[in-house]
Amino acid sequence: xxxxxxxxxxxxxxxxxxxxxxxxxxxxxxxxxxxxxxxxxxxxxxxxxxxxxxxxxxxxxxxxxxxxxxxxxxxxxxxxxxxxxxxxxxxxxxxxxxxxxxxxxxxxxxxxxxxxxxxxxxxxxxxxxxxxxxxxxxxxxxxxxxxxxxxxxxxxxxxxxxxxxxxxxxxxxxxx
Numbered sequence: 001x002x003x004x005x006x007x008x009x010x011x012x013x014x015x016x017x018x019x020x021x022x023x024x025x026x027x028x029x030x031x032x033x034x035x036x037x038x039x040x041x042x043x044x045x046x047x048x049x050x051x052x053x054x055x056x057x058x059x060x061x062x063x064x065x066x067x068x069x070x071x072x073x074x075x076x077x078x079x080x081x082x083x084x085x086x087x088x089x090x091x092x093x094x095x096x097x098x099x100x101x102x103x104x105x106x107x108x109x110x111x112x113x114x115x116x117x118x119x120x121x122x123x124x125x126x127x128x129x130x131x132x133x134x135x136x137x138x139x140x141x142x143x144x145x146x147x148x149x150x151x152x153x154x155x156x157x158x159x160x161x162x163x164x165x166x167x168x169x170x171x172x173x174x175x176x
Contacts, residue, residue: 004109011129012104018140019097024158025147026093031086033150043079045146048139049089051078056096059118059132060103064111068118068128104129 034046043051058073084092112126123131148155160168 004112007112007126008104008107008109011133012101014133015097015100015104015136018137021158022093022140022143024156025144026086026090028151028154028156029086029147033147034086034089036146036150038146038149043142045143046082046084046089047079048143049093050082051075052136052139053092053096054078055135056100059128060099063103064107064114064116064125067120068116069120100132 029045034049035044037044054073054075055078058070059068061070107125112124114125115122116125116128117123118128118131144158
């Protein structure tokens with residue numbers, strides 16, 4: 001397998017992992033939790049979802065053919081309070097990720113060296129993917145952290161629980 005094809009597969013795998021962290025956090029939350037703000041100037045989970053949704057649709061719709069900052073996107077509005085049900089928020093979340101995955105799955109290895117634009121800035125496709133690979137986990141981390149704040153001791157860890165590193169490492173060695 002060529003490195004460029006492996007790159008695309010690895011990116012999809014990583015994006016799926018970060019999406020799953022959000023999914024597993026959402027599973028632990030009630031609808032009201034999506035609107036919890038750690039401080040008055042903080043974003044709540046609903047706003048983060050709204051922003052990621054807008055970003056994903058803008059960046060990944062007609063990815064190779066159009067600027068990634070679409071005329072129809074209103075980024076500033078993504079950071080304004082909205083009232084939506086948990087079901088609607090999860091629908092936005094899924095639609096955004098589906099747009100990303102559809103775009104990535106449509107790429108060929110040759111596309112990785114093509115030039116696209118985001119806000120008129122030229123970017124090589126693989127660099128644009130890496131850019132989003134940094135952006136989305138940043139926000140997923142915020143979602144997980146807010147979820148942990150809300151659920152506190154009742155939050156189910158999404159990685160190795162505190163104090164369980166040794167046990168985890170031993171289990172991993174036994175699998176080899």
